[in-house]
Amino acid sequence: MIAVPSGMKRVWISLCCIACFPLASGSCALAASCEQSDEQNIINWVDFNVPCEAMKKAIALDVDSQEKDIKLNFIELLAYLAAQNGNDFSGYRDKQLDALAEQLNSGTSMAELTKKLTYYNYYYEAYTAIFSGFVGDYEIEVADEDGEGTHWEQRYGLKVFSPIAKGFAYSHYDDFGNTRSYGFSRIHLGNDLLGLVGTPIVAVEGGVIEAMGWNQYGGWRIGIRSLDSKRYYYYAHLRKNFPFRKDLTVGSVVSAGDVIGYMGRTGYSIKENVNNIETTHLHFGMQLIFDESQKECNNEIWINVYEIIQLLDQTRSEVVKNQETKDYSRVYGFHDLSETTGE
Ligand SMILES: [Zn+2]
Numbered sequence: 563m564i565a566v567p568s569g570m571k572r573v574w575i576s577l578c579c580i581a582c583f584p585l586a587s588g589s590c591a592l593a594a595s596c597e598q599s600d601e602q603n604i605i606n607w608v609d610f611n612v613p614c615e616a617m618k619k620a621i622a623l624d625v626d627s628q629e630k631d632i633k634l635n636f637i638e639l640l641a642y643l644a645a646q647n648g649n650d651f652s653g654y655r656d657k658q659l660d661a662l663a664e665q666l667n668s669g670t671s672m673a674e675l676t677k678k679l680t681y682y683n684y685y686y687e688a689y690t691a692i693f694s695g696f697v698g699d700y701e702i703e704v705a706d707e708d709g710e711g712t713h714w715e716q717r718y719g720l721k722v723f724s725p726i727a728k729g730f731a732y733s734h735y736d737d738f739g740n741t742r743s744y745g746f747s748r749i750h751l752g753n754d755l756l757g758l759v760g761t762p763i764v765a766v767e768g769g770v771i772e773a774m775g776w777n778q779y780g781g782w783r784i785g786i787r788s789l790d791s792k793r794y795y796y797y798a799h800l801r802k803n804f805p806f807r808k809d810l811t812v813g814s815v816v817s818a819g820d821v822i823g824y825m826g827r828t829g830y831s832i833k834e835n836v837n838n839i840e841t842t843h844l845h846f847g848m849q850l851i852f853d854e855s856q857k858e859c860n861n862e863i864w865i866n867v868y869e870i871i872q873l874l875d876q877t878r879s880e881v882v883k884n885q886e887t888k889d890y891s892r893v894y895g896f897h898d899l900s901e902t903t904g905e
Pocket residue numbers: 750752753754844845846
């Protein structure tokens with residue numbers, strides 16, 4: 563296990579209490595995969611505190627540098643900040659990243675700048691797990707100016723989408739870590755996005771559907787693993803009777819921005835297809851998996867996604883309803899040109 567700064571380790575008792583919450587089977591039986599691999603230095607906790615402003619600024623510096631000789635990497639920039647401020651971003655200002663970019667642009671290497679920052683490597687690895695699918699080359703279908711047709715454009719930049727389709731209203735607040743009591747006492751490991759029943763829910767990042775169906779906590783829920791297998795996206799409480807896009811099943815591959823299902827208020831019931839949640843909302847969660855033993859073995863790592871949802875508000879997927887099937891689908895095609903497969 564890697565050493566983490568004091569204050570970053572949670573009390574493990576609280577983690578044990580919530581571990582069953584997102585499980586596919588609803589059982590906590592320890593499987594063989596729960597044995598941690600022999601590899602040392604596996605990260606076992608991430609306290610994600612980066613504000614949306616810092617993510618936006620770091621990504622802008624990364625994107626702008628692509629035309630220049632010295633390329634900046636937004637993950638490195640954010641890891642530097644966290645290592646420098648001890649994971650306390652309360653005093654964050656854009657000028658901190660401007661000053662860092664200036665040093666890098668003048669020829670100082672990140673290795674030199676971080677020589678004395680003990681936890682830089684930890685943050686770099688943690689943030690790589692969070693962000694490796696977020697920024698890169700992609701191809702997107704764009705409407706022609708005359709409105710007649712569409713064409714494809716190649717771009718570099720943010721290539722993940724908000725889980726809420728474009729044109730559909732939602733509200734949220736930072737509710738990570740709040741208490742929940744259905745079934746057993748536990749803490750809230752995601753962000754609740756409040757909206758109307760039937761709001762199309764979109765895959766934030768592409769990947770493979772790993773779980774789909776009923777779970778007594780999440781109701782109709784869908785879990786998608788990123789192609790590099792480091793991130794598991796959890797979308798819960800989907801609509802009664804018609805929760806998912808009809809052609810999806812476990813094992814289906816989806817792209818970032820694809821419609822996957824519809825907002826509802828199912829869950830908190832052993833019986834399937836029951837509306838037992840008072841307020842209609844999407845529960846969105848993001849789990850990090852550095853080792854397969856962390857998938858569902860009482861040592862899950864869920865991060866606070868509130869600021870990430872804020873970041874993704876600028877990339878909303880436009881969707882259209884098929885009047886015959888009642889399913890929605892994306893309007894504009896998308897190809898990820900830099901998909902990481904973990905190889
Ligand atoms: Zn929730």
